[in-house]
Amino acid sequence: MFELADVSRHTIHRMALYHSVLKIMKENGVSIVVSSDLGRRTGIQPHVVRKDFSCFGEFGTKGVGYQIEYLLRRIEKILGYDTVWNAVLVCHGMPALPSVVYSYWPPAVNILSVIDLSGQNVGLPVDNLDLAVEQCENLVEIINTRNISIGIISTPPSYIQETVNHLIKAGIQGIVNFSAYPVFVPDSVAIIQVNVASLFSQMTFQLKHVPTKVPATERSAAE
């Protein structure tokens, strides 16, 4: 279908962005889009849009634009959104689902089990999910019988690496680390780090050191 070596992390990120924007366009009844319009809506240069698409073969007809419905299906196939990936969320204490985040959850990831390492909340229902908290002792069985491929980790730092090792031993294929602490996995396991603290530090660094171009007083005057 395409050469993996041609696909960078940045291309994947932008494909996810095109997908979000195209979905809204489709919902609003738009059926065709040109690269300059998609570029404008995503803040990405039109030639980059075309280059991203070209990694994966032909997507549209020159001069006509792209059929949004077809484009969405192709992107979903590329990003793996056409498959449901089952996940287990491992917490310590009462699992609190990242609701703000959850509202923008990718369509393809489905949390099938929530585990509390402390064991204190086993049996309690989980907010926003039709699930009850389960215990760690059943982890291997849960992963194998429910076809779970992704482990989402949200535990205090002292438990993180141990939890990851446990998940990998149980046969997990991918780890999502929601903590600010690095975890280590073998090459055979996929990993993404959702380090919110580090993302926020980009903001506080900028606010502290980069002078804003419009002083606060001018901004107030412009109201």
Next chain:
Amino acid sequence: MFELADVSRHTIHRMALYHSVLKIMKENGVSIVVSSDLGRRTGIQPHVVRKDFSCFGEFGTKGVGYQIEYLLRRIEKILGYDTVWNAVLVCHGMPALPSVVYSYWPPAVNILSVIDLSGQNVGLPVDNLDLAVEQCENLVEIINTRNISIGIISTPPSYIQETVNHLIKAGIQGIVNFSAYPVFVPDSVAIIQVNVASLFSQMTFQLKHVPTKVPATERSAAE
């Protein structure tokens, strides 16, 4: 103190990572660290650790290592963690704080107000925060009287850009966009996009297309 041009986004990301790891080391009673040890714990090459630090001047004595307490104070000053940055969280509907995420919130960001654009939950208490939901009509006053510099957005796509424009007009200096949709800000405003859907797409793409090095059957056998 240092040349902004020498500091990349990647350096800031790694500084935040060093900070998380050093804090744990300090809590565990460690007082001195060498770059090779910090590198091992963060998964970063020791020469990169030293290069990152050198962007900001002298941090330690050659051959002796770094004093962890001093290092933490310096990094906090650099990342803006030595200041409290007040923030407003803007939602549509009942604000659900990203609890998993919040447990790894950067130390310097303090949510002082939660606004529900729908107006339906005004006055209700917000989980995990000692705050009641406020209404959008008071946004300008809230931002100005409470010295709020960061706006955190978690609204459906159709409200996002409008909300951002409103916040900027009210004098906000930085926007954190928790949605999968791009927003546009003038150069004078800092922005970070916490696009969880896009991060997850890196995972589903990989699971779908990159063959895992250890087949599932072998993994089961290794248990």
